Amino acid sequence: MPMFKSTVAEERANFSERLRSAAGAAHVPLGPTDFARAFNVRAGEDSVTSHAVRKWMVGESIPTQGKIVILAAWLGVSSAWLRFGEGEAQSLSATVMSEAAISTADLAMLRAIASLPEPARHSIRDIVAVMVHNFSAKNSN
Template sequence: MKNVKTEFAERLQMAMLAAGYDPKPAVLEREFNQRYYGKPMTLHGVRRWLLGQVTPPNDKIAVLAEWLKIPPHELSFGAELPKQIEQRRKEWEVSISYQEREVFEAFLNLPAEQKKIVREVILAFKRSLR
């Protein structure tokens, strides 16, 4: 089973290939450090990204994504995540009725303290149904 770091490494390698770069540490180190204004990455550091041992922090992912011309979230999480989120949103919108939607909108317009009370009541009902 793959982990998050391994999957990131695969996406990074594929993005490099798609952008016309050899997915080698020396290439990654050179190209990244030309674009990043913080402390430069070492060859060892970028090799760990490519091997799936470490994932870079968000500021470095943003630089990688800009260089490779892909959305940062796609580099971090893959292209499937936005599709899954959109699918769940569509399922949600289809599954609720007009009356439920009206209740949700009324809830969203309540002051924070009243929202807290309504939330507690709903959660109490949920617990009682177990």
């Protein structure tokens, strides 16, 4: 039985190391409160507390598979690598923007826009297109 406990402890420590490494590479804050806040914007109803994040970061626990999938997508790594250290770390091609590149505030704004009815979303897309065009024209002069 003690051998099993040692293996579980090692598994948690290894997960913690991979999580901190992926978060650092994605320039995600490692503080439990900031990390939890940013995670929760992405997680919807699968939110976590800063206490749970602290336990992940120090190797005291491993999140559920659903949370690992969210973490992996956010940090731009494969869920198999994040959970078990298997395969390649990167899950996204270089041409795909990782959610880690989107600020928490911008992601919250995108979620709010997505909750609006289609006509309102269409209007917002039109406004953004005009602003991008005007900004591009102004900076190309």
